[in-house]
Amino acid sequence: MAAIRELCKSLVQPILAVMIGLLTGAIVIAAVGESVIGTYQEMWKGAFGSFYFFTSTLARATPIMLIALGLALAFRAGVFNLGAEGQMVLGAISATLVAIYLPAPGIVKMLAGLMVGIAVGGLWSLLAGFMEARFRIPLLISTLLFNYIAVLFASYLVTEPFQDRTGSAALAQTLMLDKSAWLPKLFSGMSVHAGFFFAIAAALLLFWVIRFTPFGYEVKMLGQNPLFARYGGINQIKVMLTGMFASGGLAGLAGTVEVFGSHYRFVDGALTVPNFAWTGMMATLLANSHPIGIVFTSILLAAFQTGAMGVERNTEVPLELASVIQAVLILFISAKFSYDWWKKRKAKGGESHGAA
Amino acid sequence: MTHRLEMKQMTKKYGEFTANDQVSLTLEAGEVHAIVGENGAGKTTLMRMLYGMEQPTAGEILLNGKPVSFRGPNDAIRNGIGMVHQHFMLFGEFSVAENIVIGYEPKQAGFFRRKEAVEKVSALSEQYRIPINPQARVSTCSVGEQQRVEILKVLYQGADIIVLDEPTAVLTPLEVKDLLQTIRNLAASGKSVILITHKLQEVMEVSDRITVLRGGRVTGTVSRHETNVDDLARLMVGRELEELSQRIPLEGKRLLHVDQVTVREKQTLLDNVSFAVHHGEIVGIAGVSGNGQSELLQVISGLRPVQAGKIHLAGADVTNKSVESIRQAGLAHIPEDRYMWGTAKQESVEENALMGYQRKPDYYRRGVILRDAFRQVVRGWVDRFAIKTGSRQLQELAGNLSGGNLQKLIVARELGQETPLLVAAEPTRGVDIGAMEYIHQALIEKRNSGDGILLVSSELSEILALSDRILVMYKGRIAGELARSEATEEKISVLMAGGNVHGSDQRAV
Numbered sequence: 001m002a003a004i005r006e007l008c009k010s011l012v013q014p015i016l017a018v019m020i021g022l023l024t025g026a027i028v029i030a031a032v033g034e035s036v037i038g039t040y041q042e043m044w045k046g047a048f049g050s051f052y053f054f055t056s057t058l059a060r061a062t063p064i065m066l067i068a069l070g071l072a073l074a075f076r077a078g079v080f081n082l083g084a085e086g087q088m089v090l091g092a093i094s095a096t097l098v099a100i101y102l103p104a105p106g107i108v109k110m111l112a113g114l115m116v117g118i119a120v121g122g123l124w125s126l127l128a129g130f131m132e133a134r135f136r137i138p139l140l141i142s143t144l145l146f147n148y149i150a151v152l153f154a155s156y157l158v159t160e161p162f163q164d165r166t167g168s169a170a171l172a173q174t175l176m177l178d179k180s181a182w183l184p185k186l187f188s189g190m191s192v193h194a195g196f197f198f199a200i201a202a203a204l205l206l207f208w209v210i211r212f213t214p215f216g217y218e219v220k221m222l223g224q225n226p227l228f229a230r231y232g233g234i235n236q237i238k239v240m241l242t243g244m245f246a247s248g249g250l251a252g253l254a255g256t257v258e259v260f261g262s263h264y265r266f267v268d269g270a271l272t273v274p275n276f277a278w279t280g281m282m283a284t285l286l287a288n289s290h291p292i293g294i295v296f297t298s299i300l301l302a303a304f305q306t307g308a309m310g311v312e313r314n315t316e317v318p319l320e321l322a323s324v325i326q327a328v329l330i331l332f333i334s335a336k337f338s339y340d341w342w343k344k345r346k347a348k349g350g351e352s353h354g355a356a
Numbered sequence: 357m358t359h360r361l362e363m364k365q366m367t368k369k370y371g372e373f374t375a376n377d378q379v380s381l382t383l384e385a386g387e388v389h390a391i392v393g394e395n396g397a398g399k400t401t402l403m404r405m406l407y408g409m410e411q412p413t414a415g416e417i418l419l420n421g422k423p424v425s426f427r428g429p430n431d432a433i434r435n436g437i438g439m440v441h442q443h444f445m446l447f448g449e450f451s452v453a454e455n456i457v458i459g460y461e462p463k464q465a466g467f468f469r470r471k472e473a474v475e476k477v478s479a480l481s482e483q484y485r486i487p488i489n490p491q492a493r494v495s496t497c498s499v500g501e502q503q504r505v506e507i508l509k510v511l512y513q514g515a516d517i518i519v520l521d522e523p524t525a526v527l528t529p530l531e532v533k534d535l536l537q538t539i540r541n542l543a544a545s546g547k548s549v550i551l552i553t554h555k556l557q558e559v560m561e562v563s564d565r566i567t568v569l570r571g572g573r574v575t576g577t578v579s580r581h582e583t584n585v586d587d588l589a590r591l592m593v594g595r596e597l598e599e600l601s602q603r604i605p606l607e608g609k610r611l612l613h614v615d616q617v618t619v620r621e622k623q624t625l626l627d628n629v630s631f632a633v634h635h636g637e638i639v640g641i642a643g644v645s646g647n648g649q650s651e652l653l654q655v656i657s658g659l660r661p662v663q664a665g666k667i668h669l670a671g672a673d674v675t676n677k678s679v680e681s682i683r684q685a686g687l688a689h690i691p692e693d694r695y696m697w698g699t700a701k702q703e704s705v706e707e708n709a710l711m712g713y714q715r716k717p718d719y720y721r722r723g724v725i726l727r728d729a730f731r732q733v734v735r736g737w738v739d740r741f742a743i744k745t746g747s748r749q750l751q752e753l754a755g756n757l758s759g760g761n762l763q764k765l766i767v768a769r770e771l772g773q774e775t776p777l778l779v780a781a782e783p784t785r786g787v788d789i790g791a792m793e794y795i796h797q798a799l800i801e802k803r804n805s806g807d808g809i810l811l812v813s814s815e816l817s818e819i820l821a822l823s824d825r826i827l828v829m830y831k832g833r834i835a836g837e838l839a840r841s842e843a844t845e846e847k848i849s850v851l852m853a854g855g856n857v858h859g860s861d862q863r864a865v
Contacts, residue, residue, distance in 0.1 A: 212724045214714040221711065224700035230659060231689065231697045232711035233680035 014286050014297065017332035024328040025321055034317050043321075046310015047303035053310070055190035059262060060274075061302035062192070063088070063254035065199040067280030068298055069206050070250030072289040076210065077243040078223035083125060083143030084251040085277035086150030091121030091252020092259045093154040096174055096266040097162060099181050106180020113181065114256055121252015122245040124150060129244035133237045139244075147277075155268050164265070172268035183261035195257025199295075202250060206291040219243060251277070274305075282326060285333045301326065358421035360385045360548050361406075361437075361517055366415035368401050375401040377572045378415070383517065383550065388543050390551045390559040393569035394592055394788030395760060399552050402569070403519055406550075407439050408432040438510025439519040442526075444502050448495030453477040455494050456509045480508055485541050500531035507538065511547075518542065519550045524558055528644045529816065529849035536562045554592075554789075556585045557817075568592055593789045600796055600821065604804045608635025611686075611808040612777050617655060617665030619832075625651040627832040628665070633777065633808040638799065640823030641812045642848050648832035649812045650692060653781050656810070657689045658682040670776055683712065688773040690766055692781035692812065694759070698766045701755030705745050708754045709734045709769050737768035741794055760787035767795050771802060778802060781812045796822060816845050830854050 026036045047057050067084045074081040095117030099109040128142040158164075159172045166175065183194045210216035218239050222229040230236055255271050263270055279301050286301070287293030308322030361383040368376040376398045383389050393399050404410040406417065408426030417424055419435055426432045429439070446455050453474045462472040477490040486504050494502060503523060510518055520539070524532045539549055539562050551563060559566055560580060567577045568591040576591045612633040619626040626648050633639045643649055654660035656667060658679040667675045670686045677685075691697035699708050710730060713719050719730045734750055737743065741764040746752040754762060767783060780799060784792040799822060803809055813819050819826055826838045828851035836851040850856070 212727075214720060214725055217707070217710060217714045217725060221700055221703070221707070224703055227697050228700050228711065230679060231657070231691055233678070233683045235678065235680060 014288075014293075014333075017286065017329050018300070020332050021325040021328040025325040028321060028324050029317055032317050034315050039311055039315055039317050039321075042311045042314045043304075043307035045307075046313070047307035049310070051187075052190060053306065055187060055192040057299065057303045057306045058196050059191040059193065060306055061299045062195045062199050062261070063258045063271075063276045064280045064283055064302055065294060065298035066195075066202060066250050066254035066257070067277055068283035068287070068294045069199070069202050069291060070247035070254075071281055071284040072287070072291060072294060073206060073210075073219065073250075074243050074247040075284060075289045076223045077219040077239055078226060079129075079240055079243050079247075080140045081125060081128075081143050081244060081247050082140060082281075083128060083146045083150075083248070084254075084280055085272060086143075086147035087121040087125050087248040087251035088255035088277055089154045089271050090124050090150040090255075091117040091119075091249075092255030092271055093157055093174075093266050094120040095252070095256040096177070096259050097157075099177050099260070100175050106178050106182075109178060109181035110183065110260060113260060114253065117252045117256030118249040119252070121255070122249035125244045125248020125251070126241060129241045133241065151272055154266070158266055158268050174266045177260065177264045181260065182264055183257060185261075191262065193257070193261030195261040198253065198257060199298075202253075203291045203295050210291065215239070215242070251280075254280070279305075279326075282330060282333075286329065359383060359418070360387075360420060362418040362421075363402070363406065364416045364418065366402060366405060366417075367413045368398075368405060368410060369413045374572050376405070376412075379569065379572070379574055381567055381574075381577075383548050385516075385548055386543050386546050387565065388539055388549045388551060388563045390553060390563035390566045391569065392552075392554060392556065392559055392566060392588060392592060394554065394790070395758065397569040397592070398572040399569055400521070401572075403439070403521065403550070403552060406432070407437065407519065433510075433513050433515070436514055436516040437519070438513055438515030438517070440503065440506045440510060440521065440523060442522045444506055446494050446502055446505060448493070450494060451490065452488055452492050452494060452497065452501075452505050453490035455505055456480075456490075456512050458509070460513060476512070477508065480511055484508075484511060484538070484545060486538055498531070499526050500528070500534060503527070503531075503535065504538070507542075515547070517548045517550065519552070521552045522554075523551070524553065524555060528852060529845065530853055532558065556588050559588065560585060570594055589789060601800045601804065603800060603824070604636075606636025606804075606806065608637060608806060608808065611635050611670060612656070612810065613666075613668040614652075614656065615666045615668070617652075617662050617667060619651050619655060619660065620663045625832050626655065626662075629832070629834055630665075631827055631834060631837075633810050635776065635808050636803060636806045637824045638803050638809040638811055638822050640819035640826045641810065641829055642816060642819045642826055642852060643814075643829035643835075644852050645814050647829045647852075649781075649829055651832075652829070653689075653692065653779055653812060656682075656779060657687060683773075683775070686776040688712075688770040688775040688778050690770050690778070690780045690783050692785075694763055694766055694785075699754045699762060701753065703754060704748075704751045705738075705743075705754055705757070705765060706731060706734055706750040709737065709750075709765060711769065712773060733772065737765070737772060741765075741768050741798075743768070760791040763787045764791055764794060767798065771798055776807050778807060778809045779812075780809055782814065783811070784813075784815070784818060816848055819848070820845065828852055 029036045029039045046053060048054050067088060071081060071084060095113040098116045099113035102109050102112055104112070124146065128139055128146055131137040131142050132139045155172065158174055162174050163170065164173050164175045186192050186194065186196065210220065218229065218234045221232070222234060222236060222239050226236060254276065258271060259266055283294055283297040283301050286297040304322045304325055308319050311317050311321055312319045359382040363379065363381040366376050366379045367374070379398065379402055391399050391402070401410065405412045408428045408431045424435060426435070456477050457473045462469045462476065474490045481488045486508055488501065488504050488508060494505060497505065507518065523535060527535060536558060539551065542549055553559060563580055565577060565579050566583065566588065568575045568588060570592060610632050614632070615630050617626055617629045618624065629652060631639070641649055651660060655662050658677055661676045666673065669682065672685045674682045674685050695701065713730060714725055719726045731750060738745060743761050743764045745761070746756055757765065770778060783795050783799065787795070799809055811819065811822055820843060824840050826843050826848065828835045828848055830852065831854070835854065838847060
């Protein structure tokens with residue numbers, strides 16, 4: 001009973017944020033001069049209106065979810081990994097190149113690609129962690145700046161040495177992967193692919209780790225009070241580095257499944273333009289770093305985006321509607337922080353009255 | 357007859373909770389009136405109502421016979437009530453005189469007359485025999501001097517009623533003596549003093565009358581001549597205090613050996629410190645806080661590296677080892693600041709209890725923490741130490757526990773490690789008498805079972821009650837050692853202030 005009440009309580013704030021986001025969206029729609037209800041109907045249709053749209057939403061949610069799960073682990077440990085974008089891109093380009101140039105059967109190419117994607121994303125993230133542990137370079141800064149290095153380096157790789165020159169148009173992209181190395185689609189003709197299962201599996205695994213294992217406990221305590229964790233014998237640096245590797249690895253996996261399941265080649269900008277990394281961070285914040293919650297918030301945020309595409313196809317309201325709603329969401333998620341803080345302050349005040 | 361101050365039937369409710377229930381109190385001119393009670397007894401609430409920081413739910417305050425109601429501290433100050441808080445509110449970069457006249461500065465044509473301020477403060481200092489250098493910068497003053505600045509500030513503001521909130525908590529024994537003298541001087545010159553404290557010895561020394569609170573109610577108002585420490589303790593706790601268990605004489609082997617340890621940062625924090633703790637022994641470390649005790653604890657428990665020297669625990673070299681490996685070698689640790697080091701306030705009682713146990717074979721199998729098994733253990737602790745966890749029991753947030761109950765949880769957790777050495781830093785700071793009894797009893801039992809305890813405390817009474825040997829720290833060094841039989845409060849006080857005790861043997865190791 002208490003657990004259910006807890007769950008409901010933790011849901012109130014995100015639901016409220018979503019409602020207010022939609023309300024603000026309504027004002028924007030009204031300002032454009034379109035019917036609010038009609039537009040939201042289009043949005044719903046665009047996201048969930050048919051099986052095809054529904055699976056497209058799930059496909060879009062896949063990388064968001066994987067990134068969000070990685071960030072959740074880092075956030076819980078009190079580690080601010082803002083480098084998901086770079087970790088995703090670097091993981092994806094490495095995985096793609098391995099899968100293209102490794103002389104092996106398709107299934108081996110695919111598995112090797114997935115492994116390399118996780119490993120490279122993880123190591124790239126670990127490097128920032130190491131710099132923090134060894135040279136006290138704040139993660140917040142290093143991870144953020146590492147994004148530029150990774151994204152631009154990948155961009156160089158596909159415009160210069162590994163560019164696909166087989167076609168007539170010299171686009172910034174790699175060769176196409178062998179068909180045998182592609183991640184299978186879950187339904188033929190639909191865009192959702194096996195990567196979605198990886199994301200769900202990762203969510204369940206993370207839930208288990210956080211809830212039941214000593215490592216999950218240590219991550220949580222480190223996030224709650226680092227001094228207490230240190231006092232209790234938790235090796236702060238080990239937990240931080242493990243957390244960084246895991247969150248980077250999941251970001252790398254996100255980029256890899258997106259390439260292996262949707263694009264089948266690394267296209268410059270294909271991972272950064274849709275803003276998977278920052279949407280993933282939003283999904284984590286909205287779910288308060290809860291792995292199961294992230295499954296839903298990732299789908300929700302993906303739905304806003306695919307829905308907005310439907311809106312743009314069928315009404316005069318521009319695609320940016322999704323951005324407006326998301327921006328308001330962020331605003332109200334941060335409002336949650338201050339609301340919590342305010343509540344805490346109030347509670348503390350009450351305590352000091354009581355204790356004489 | 358009118359009293360200088362009369363508080364009648366004061367009641368304060370916070371929702372369901374009654375913090376003060378019909379508390380009445382009178383205060384005469386020239387009287388020192390102590391208010392004693394355990395944590396949560398309602399002392400602070402009562403004073404907050406007097407000072408205008410809280411509005412009473414019911415009740416009346418009469419000042420010289422006239423009913424008054426204060427909307428805030430400024431109202432109270434204007435009516436001659438001043439309060440010296442436990443935490444000083446001073447500007448370190450300004451001079452003593454400037455801090456005292458703040459808000460009521462002597463002015464001429466809008467300009468601050470610094471010279472006049474110094475003169476006024478000097479006059480005040482002489483009048484009440486409170487020695488102070490008006491031109492010293494506050495940040496260079498000792499804690500005792502800073503407290504005198506606070507007292508002079510309320511006198512300057514024209515207070516006739518001075519409320520002192522736990523004034524001796526931060527002072528050295530010698531400074532306490534001075535403060536008690538100051539309080540008597542104030543009373544002799546006609547001021548009325550309300551002294552909030554839980555130190556009964558001091559109460560007996562300085563006050564005229566004593567009001568005891570328990571659970572928000574007055575359990576007795578007595579004149580000092582009609583009472584004694586035991587009676588007061590009984591009124592505070594509501595029952596007889598139990599005697600500590602007998603200490604069994606033990607001659608144990610050496611357990612902890614700290615050998616010429618030096619810690620240097622910007623300055624030398626620990627200077628060539630050597631001592632040992634044996635099995636079946638409680639070694640108490642006394643000292644004014646800030647003389648290296650914190651650093652010593654951190655060094656022993658692995659939270660801070662040493663620059664020179666060796667530390668051996670149970671035969672193993674643990675110098676500059678990780679916290680984890682030192683704990684494995686046999687150390688448990690009650691930290692000096694329970695909120696900073698000892699808990700995660702936003703986590704449940706259970707999660708806080710689990711710290712240090714999450715990888716123990718008894719509670720960890722096939723990658724998973726055995727929550728059910730561990731919960732049984734925590735329930736055992738809760739029963740044994742009578743920890744009040746609130747309605748959600750083990751799932752209650754640690755931050756919602758009272759200080760005493762949280763401390764009991766930490767003590768239970770660290771005792772539960774059953775390590776040969778326990779480092780206990782301020783094990784009873786801020787806990788009430790009932791909880792203190794429990795904790796002291798548990799420490800004695802651990803000693804009697806043959807384990808060693810290193811006790812650090814700023815309460816001399818605690819050091820004297822528990823220790824087999826007492827080391828006194830002064831400026832990062834061991835200033836002296838006293839055996840239990842020869843230790844007295846006076847001897848320790850002298851060492852704490854940097855003096856020498858004739859005849860103290862230097863057998864530190």
